Amino acid sequence: MPTWSDLQPFIVSGLALGGVYALSGVGLVVLYRATGVVYLAFGAVGAFGALIGWSLIHDAGAPGWLAWLVCIATATVLTLAYGMIFGPALAKRDPLVKAVATLGLTLILFGAMDLLWTTGGGQSRSIALPTDNGGFTVGQVQVNWTQVIGLGAGVVIATGTAVFLRYTKLGTAMRAMANDREITAMLGVPVRRVEAAAWLGCGVLAGIAGLLLADLVALDATTLTFLVISSLAAALIARLRSIALTFAAAIVVGLVHDLLTPVQALTNYRDMTPFVLAAVALLVISRHRVMGVD
């Protein structure tokens, strides 16, 4: 078994990763609550944005801040465009159909990324944020600012979203739509505009998550596309409902994943963490009631 001092750095990286999962998970939950769409392309649009940002820096020599903005903007535009075109077209269909349709977008982006940024010849990409270099130490552990941003962004987004949903007019409209789209529309809420706002917010979060994960983990189409399954796991543990629970679950997923890294017997299996936690949570939750009826 690893000693306490072995585990310390992994607590830091786990919390940072958990923070990014949390902000992605919150994005997924808000979009699902407002539109009924489980956005499985969340990771793919983030990765697409990050790769465009990478190209701007490496091929066009653009300054970093511009690349980051373009990264977030790309993810936002893609998400909003998808939401505007296919959201209304599929609005009356089963949540399952809506989720599977986002897999179509995932495949399109996945193919495009593989075509444009082939990972041949062992070439690996990454986006380095200036916050990687600065930092401080807690005990004997080095903490860099990107990790702080990862966790901080998670905390800020989760609290901000919870407050937004509770106290603003738009947030109230979103909560109303989560309960019943038809009745909300009848009460005079501009349903399409509220949905667009949800897609927009989700896209911004996808861009931020893609950027942070490209720094914290790796900039690789497959990795980023499927890393977001971890955020989905957190959202599922919260039954696509509670913001607070999503945040807590995301932190746990990130922590457990990284804390297993130094454990010899389990290190190869650490990538199973989100899958196993989500599967167990779903099974436990569904023990007493049939899920998916609501």
Add this chain to the structure above:
Amino acid sequence: MAATGARRRIRWNRPQAAAVAVVVAFSLFGLPELLSLYYVDTMTQVAVYSIVALGLGVLVGRVGLYSLGQSAVLAIGAWVAARLLFATSLPFPVVLLFAGVVTMAAGMVIGLPALRMRGLYLALITLMLAGAITVVLATTNFPNGGGGFLGYNGSNVHIPPIRRPSAGGSDPAYLRYSVVVAAIMFALVYLHVRTRPGRAWAAIRQSEPAALAAGINTTLYKLWAFALASFITGVAGGVLAGASRYLYSIDFQPQDSITLLAVVLMGGAFSLWGAVVAALLLQLLPAVLHNWGVPADWLTILFGVGVLQVLTTAPKGLADQVPRDLGRLARLLRGRRARSH
């Protein structure tokens, strides 16, 4: 009840039966002789994946259960078959049967608790479980003639190929073998669809409460669908093991399950022909494009567009849309001719 059921079952659709006979005969006697070795291998893959698509089609089209983890199920079948083929000298068909049964057991272990979930949650839990299985496979690797339970020897220099049946030693012979296995699996599913389970599944797909009210044991029949789909996918895994001769865990990725669902939806999950169309899309098209020097990524993009198109405009897939549109075209042409006379 049983008698009327039997009588209804015998009523064959003549053109359909003739088409099936022609396709099977051509695949058995035409394809292995006519094609180059490259396309013989490709068509073997088509045969294998038509079974996999058929299994997913049963779940999606018949019962309305979406699985996003079929490539993991296929991997289990391939793993079991490869392990048995290295460890024992059992005849190949027996190994296939074992692979099917073990995979069926695994599928039911997954399916039993998952049956309490519906729609979206079920799809997502299969995605999660498939991810987990992929991680395990990446660590355990596929058997390559080593000892122990896992049968993997990391330091093997001369890795023996996976054994093939005596009737399918050469590549063309193995294509025939695969076609026969696929035909048997299609017949098995056809029998299910045309008899009591098929009617129960149709009722469940329409409305589960209504099916329950009509006295259908919905849990039993949903589990049955899971078992059937896992069984035939496991058998397909066994055929795949013999076809590839060497298996690697990187060949089974979670994104393959997504592509698989995409082609099954595009081919048409409601018809058995859809499974054949799906397999051709998934295996033949990339091979043709590869021959032309076109990157396979264009296909991934095409499948993505296809999913969106099918879900928004043609829920029954190409296997329904193309004949229907051709029929419309024929009617249109006939109408023109009638007017001109």
